[in-house]
Amino acid sequence: MYAALRHSLAHWLFRLRGPESGRIVLVQRRVFILPSRYGIAYAGVLLLMLAGSANYNIALGFALTFLLTALGFNSLLYTYRNLAQLAVIGGRAQPVHAGGTAHFSLTIENPGAVTRYGIGIARDGVHLAYVDIPASNAVTIAIAVPALRRGVLLPGRLTLYTRYPLGLCYAWAYVEPKIHCLVYPKAEAGAPPLPPAANGTQHGAAPGPEQDDFSGLRAYHPGDAPRRIAWKAAARGGELLTKQFSGASASELWIDWAHTPQALGVEGRLSRLARWIVDAQASGQRFGLRLPGGSIALATGSAQRERCLEALALFEAAR
Amino acid sequence: MKPAGAPQALLPRQLWWLIAALLLVSAPHAARLPHWTTLLALALIAWRTHIARAQLRLPPKWMLMIIAAVAMGGTYLQYGRILGRDSGLALLVIMLCLKLLELAALRDAMVLVFLCYFLVVTNFLYSQEILTAVYMLGAVWVITAALIGLQMRGLHPAHREQMRGAAIMLLQALPLMCVLFMLFPRLSAPLWGLPQDARATATGLSDTMAPGTVSNLLLSDAVAFRVDFDGQMPPLNRLYWRGPVMWDFDGRTWSAVRGAAPARRELSAALTPVTYTVTIEPHARRWLFALDLPARAAPRALLTNDFQLLSQTPVTSRLRYSMTSYLSYRDDAEPTPNELRRALALPDDANPRAAELARTMRKAAADERAYARAVLNMFRNQNYYYTTTPPALDHDPVDEFLFSTRAGFCEHYASAFAVLMRAAGIPARIVTGYQGGEFNTIGNYLIVRQADAHAWVEIWLRDAGWTRIDPTGAVSPLRVEAGVAAALPQLELLPLLGANYAWLQQVRMTWDLMQNSWHQTVIGYAQDQQRSLMRRVGMQDTWATMVTLMSVAAAAIVGLLALLLLHRLNAKPADAALAAYMRFCARLARRGIARAPSEGPTAFGERACAARPDLAHAIRNISGIYVRLRYGSRAETQDAERLQRAVRDFRT
Numbered sequence: 027m028y029a030a031l032r033h034s035l036a037h038w039l040f041r042l043r044g045p046e047s048g049r050i051v052l053v054q055r056r057v058f059i060l061p062s063r064y065g066i067a068y069a070g071v072l073l074l075m076l077a078g079s080a081n082y083n084i085a086l087g088f089a090l091t092f093l094l095t096a097l098g099f100n101s102l103l104y105t106y107r108n109l110a111q112l113a114v115i116g117g118r119a120q121p122v123h124a125g126g127t128a129h130f131s132l133t134i135e136n137p138g139a140v141t142r143y144g145i146g147i148a149r150d151g152v153h154l155a156y157v158d159i160p161a162s163n164a165v166t167i168a169i170a171v172p173a174l175r176r177g178v179l180l181p182g183r184l185t186l187y188t189r190y191p192l193g194l195c196y197a198w199a200y201v202e203p204k205i206h207c208l209v210y211p212k213a214e215a216g217a218p219p220l221p222p223a224a225n226g227t228q229h230g231a232a233p234g235p236e237q238d239d240f241s242g243l244r245a246y247h248p249g250d251a252p253r254r255i256a257w258k259a260a261a262r263g264g265e266l267l268t269k270q271f272s273g274a275s276a277s278e279l280w281i282d283w284a285h286t287p288q289a290l291g292v293e294g295r296l297s298r299l300a301r302w303i304v305d306a307q308a309s310g311q312r313f314g315l316r317l318p319g320g321s322i323a324l325a326t327g328s329a330q331r332e333r334c335l336e337a338l339a340l341f342e343a344a345r
Numbered sequence: 346m347k348p349a350g351a352p353q354a355l356l357p358r359q360l361w362w363l364i365a366a367l368l369l370v371s372a373p374h375a376a377r378l379p380h381w382t383t384l385l386a387l388a389l390i391a392w393r394t395h396i397a398r399a400q401l402r403l404p405p406k407w408m409l410m411i412i413a414a415v416a417m418g419g420t421y422l423q424y425g426r427i428l429g430r431d432s433g434l435a436l437l438v439i440m441l442c443l444k445l446l447e448l449a450a451l452r453d454a455m456v457l458v459f460l461c462y463f464l465v466v467t468n469f470l471y472s473q474e475i476l477t478a479v480y481m482l483g484a485v486w487v488i489t490a491a492l493i494g495l496q497m498r499g500l501h502p503a504h505r506e507q508m509r510g511a512a513i514m515l516l517q518a519l520p521l522m523c524v525l526f527m528l529f530p531r532l533s534a535p536l537w538g539l540p541q542d543a544r545a546t547a548t549g550l551s552d553t554m555a556p557g558t559v560s561n562l563l564l565s566d567a568v569a570f571r572v573d574f575d576g577q578m579p580p581l582n583r584l585y586w587r588g589p590v591m592w593d594f595d596g597r598t599w600s601a602v603r604g605a606a607p608a609r610r611e612l613s614a615a616l617t618p619v620t621y622t623v624t625i626e627p628h629a630r631r632w633l634f635a636l637d638l639p640a641r642a643a644p645r646a647l648l649t650n651d652f653q654l655l656s657q658t659p660v661t662s663r664l665r666y667s668m669t670s671y672l673s674y675r676d677d678a679e680p681t682p683n684e685l686r687r688a689l690a691l692p693d694d695a696n697p698r699a700a701e702l703a704r705t706m707r708k709a710a711a712d713e714r715a716y717a718r719a720v721l722n723m724f725r726n727q728n729y730y731y732t733t734t735p736p737a738l739d740h741d742p743v744d745e746f747l748f749s750t751r752a753g754f755c756e757h758y759a760s761a762f763a764v765l766m767r768a769a770g771i772p773a774r775i776v777t778g779y780q781g782g783e784f785n786t787i788g789n790y791l792i793v794r795q796a797d798a799h800a801w802v803e804i805w806l807r808d809a810g811w812t813r814i815d816p817t818g819a820v821s822p823l824r825v826e827a828g829v830a831a832a833l834p835q836l837e838l839l840p841l842l843g844a845n846y847a848w849l850q851q852v853r854m855t856w857d858l859m860q861n862s863w864h865q866t867v868i869g870y871a872q873d874q875q876r877s878l879m880r881r882v883g884m885q886d887t888w889a890t891m892v893t894l895m896s897v898a899a900a901a902i903v904g905l906l907a908l909l910l911l912h913r914l915n916a917k918p919a920d921a922a923l924a925a926y927m928r929f930c931a932r933l934a935r936r937g938i939a940r941a942p943s944e945g946p947t948a949f950g951e952r953a954c955a956a957r958p959d960l961a962h963a964i965r966n967i968s969g970i971y972v973r974l975r976y977g978s979r980a981e982t983q984d985a986e987r988l989q990r991a992v993r994d995f996r997t
Contacts, residue, residue, distance in 0.1 A: 054911070064455045067455070067456070067459060068459060071459045071460075071462065071463055074463070075462075075463060075466050078466060079466065079469075080531070080532050082470060083662065083871065084466065084469045084470060084473065085473060085867055085868045085869070085870055085871075086469040086473045086477075086478055086481070086867075086868070087466045087469050088526060088529070088531075089478075089522065089526055089867075090462075090465055090466055090469070090481070090485070091466075092521070092522040092525035092526050092529065093485070093515070093518055093519070093522040094462060094485075094518075095521070095522075095525060096517075096518035096519070096520075096521035096522045096525070097489070097514060097515065097518045099518075099521065099899075099903055100514055100517055100518055100521075100903075100906060101514070103903070103906060103907050103910050103911075104514065104910065106911075107910050107911060110911065115931065115934070115935055117934070117935050117936070117937055118935075118936070118937065131937050133931070133934040133935060133939060135931055135934075137927075141506075143496065143497050143498075143499070143503075143506075144496050144497055144498050144499075146348065146351060148348030148351075151348055151349060152348060152349055152350050153348040153349065153350040153351035153352075156351070156352075156498035156499075158497070158498075158499050160942045162923065162927060163940070163942055164930060164931055164934050164939060164940070165939065165942075166934050166937065166939035185348060187348065189496050190493075190496040190497070191492075191493045191496055191510055191514065192489075192492050192493065192496065192514075193451075193455060193492065193495060193496045
């Protein structure tokens with residue numbers, strides 16, 4: 027009950043509104059500020075100085091106490107200003123397998139004319155990094171988030187905070203950028219070998235790629251066999267291209283949900299499929315994926331791998 | 346709420362700033378602390394410096410505890426107390442240096458900074474002069490810069506940035522400081538008692554006079570008091586500032602009466618009243634100075650039977666009082682038998698030759714007045730010299746002075762004259778104080794310095810009462826006419842007093858005027874001044890009004906500053922080309938290609954092309970136009986527009 031109340035109070039107070047897409051500007055109502063514990067200690071010292079000045083009737087003691095009091099008030103404005111109007115832009119994150127670490131890139135932009143020093147970034151109450159952002163400049167940092175489960179991973183709520191310039195106040199802002207990272211199932215270790223490929227499914231024969239009909243060029247992907255690269259085109263200058271052929275390649279491998287034992291459970295079966303997909307791509311075969319409720323057509327290359335792993339990552343995600 | 350795990354370790358550059366701040370703020374204390382404290386503090390700082398340079402470990406806690414205990418013991422032995430002003434200061438300085446030795450994390454550094462601020466106040470316990478204030482403002486600047494440095498987490502030093510930031514913040518704090526200073530309600534009495542040693546040290550005249558006491562003051566340029574006259578200032582030679590009056594003589598030393606009786610009589614004739622206001626510097630004694638003769642006591646003071654003006658408590662802070670004096674007067678009330686006896690007493694065995702001389706001369710003179718004139722003539726005509734460096738006198742100093750050395754300062758002449766009077770049966774007493782002063786033509790007030798200290802004699806004549814006689818004037822009329830510097834031989838010129846270059850005089854006058862105004866308006870600003878300020882602006886002088894006014898003014902000032910600071914925040918880069926280029930950089934940054942702060946547009950463009958060959962054409966185009974616009978001399982007229990279009994069409 028209390029926790030729920032506290033939660034909704036925090037939501038109302040700090041205007042937490044779930045993930046936001048695009049450029050998140052720390053407008054003035056998003057920045058919160060309180061005295062830090064150093065600020066409280068500072069106030070204590072000032073009280074002591076005030077009492078001493080009053081007792082000994084030291085005019086300059088009064089002057090100094092009041093100068094430092096004014097400095098403390100000003101630091102409230104300065105600390106607030108150090109965070110206000112920064113813009114946070116979420117970047118892309120490369121997909122990872124579950125159990126790995128997702129790296130979200132986050133760009134913080136300073137549109138103003140003063141350098142922002144000592145901006146801290148924290149996630150889940152744990153400090154991640156300090157950055158200085160020069161005037162009219164932007165800094166990009168990577169935010170490491172452990173990817174525990176397959177699916178879509180969001181970085182969650184991040185805290186931007188600062189104590190600059192005097193450390194007497196603590197200003198912070200919550201941002202929850204709508205950026206996600208695909209988390210593939212963990213590739214099973216020690217999985218059984220790939221299921222046998224069906225050779226020449228349609229023709230029965232096993233024609234080499236050389237015999238196939240040339241059907242066009244596409245951009246080179248890492249992993250394409252060297253002999254398929256259009257070297258003549260490459261020699262003319264420009265990008266590496268890969269020759270594509272119609273018809274079947276050496277083997278056609280269907281990685282099928284049905285081939286995995288039911289005993290493994292959904293996640294276990296997905297994990298085995300992930301392993302097979304990784305191995306299949308590494309071996310250079312044409313492969314496809316059959317899942318309950320859909321399939322991915324035969325193809326080669328890393329794009330095919332990503333496509334298949336994505337299907338696994340999002341498998342039954344709606345449920 | 347606050348994130349855990351933020352790095353706390355102190356960077357070397359942060360440590361150097363702290364050490365600089367600590368040295369700066371404790372340097373003025375070095376002269377006030379015992380030598381061993383100063384040396385210990387320096388040794389501790391040197392130790393910490395060595396640790397940082399050689400990257401050694403910090404000393405263990407127990408070692409610091411031992412040093413702290415030793416310092417505490419030493420302080421107790423030195424002062425006989427721990428919690429006094431001086432002893433507390435000595436301990437504070439040592440503790441700060443010890444704190445430096447356990448300085449590892451941000452938290453310790455923050456504590457050290459706060460204590461440095463506190464140490465600034467302790468300096469004001471000893472001096473609140475203009476130069477101290479300026480120095481300490483500089484120290485506060487450095488401490489604040491060190492504090493800013495503590496919040497900068499980057500490895501690269503930004504010393505200029507720290508100093509600049511601190512200067513701007515302090516300047517912006519000044520208006521609010523002034524408001525608080527003027528309107529924060531002041532107390533009229535201390536919150537708790539002052540420690541014994543908080544008193545000002547005794548300076549200036551003392552309650553005894555022996556050969557050398559007054560001439561020692563001659564070298565002191567320190568101000569004794571300043572005087573504002575209502576109306577015309579009387580001529581310098583009539584300005585006798587009356588201080589301690591001395592009746593008792595032991596053959597060498599004259600001493601003032603303790604527990605003097607209050608005045609019980611009026612002057613029988615009083616002419617030429619002069620009214621003036623004296624601002625006296627603290628001297629830790631009770632007497633106040635007034636022109637001969639004060640008409641009545643100042644508030645919270647008492648006028649004694651021999652017209653000494655005594656404050657009820659020792660003067661430990663600067664004090665201002667208004668006085669009226671009569672320069673021409675007649676004080677012919679009959680002395681009491683007790684007073685007569687004391688005004689004639691001479692030790693039996695001391696100064697026999699002087700007594701002999703007095704008897705001879707008295708017989709030769711027609712009356713008391715003629716006798717006094719004869720003694721003055723003797724001083725004037727018989728090779729007596731006025732000098733600040735008289736020869737030392739051993740036994741029977743009056744005899745030695747009169748018959749062999751014949752060179753002396755005012756106390757020698759006054760003492761000899763009084764002895765000669767008493768030996769001839771004329772009641773005489775010594776009056777010490779100041780004579781003359783220096784008129785500040787810029788500020789229209791009189792400065793009386795310690796160097797103006799003087800001693801003269803009063804004798805009691807049946808037909809005239811107590812009459813002032815200044816035997817120094819007989820030897821050196823210039824002393825009384827034009828001040829001590831004019832009266833001395835050229836060789837004995839005093840360091841500052843003697844120089845009479847016009848421009849130097851001008852500088853000194855201006856400087857004293859500044860100091861005087863500083864004391865009157867800033868240092869002397871207290872409850873009374875605060876209340877009269879409120880009344881002058883037509884408001885009630887109550888506590889509540891002041892607090893209300895203060896809050897309103899403070900809110901207005903902070904509000905204005907907020908507008909100033911946050912307004913500048915929204916300022917977009919003025920130039921459109923830069924803005925377009927920034928948009929381009931932001932788009933690339935979103936794809937993980939961020940421009941490093943130090944990276945020029947061309948270098949960044951090449952790096953971006955390498956990372957995104959597919960966009961190379963667009964990137965080179967935009968970078969090229971931007972560089973042309975920015976730095977090139979061959980910028981084309983359509984370039985600005987081209988850049989805008991190219992950035993608009995740039996898709997990653």
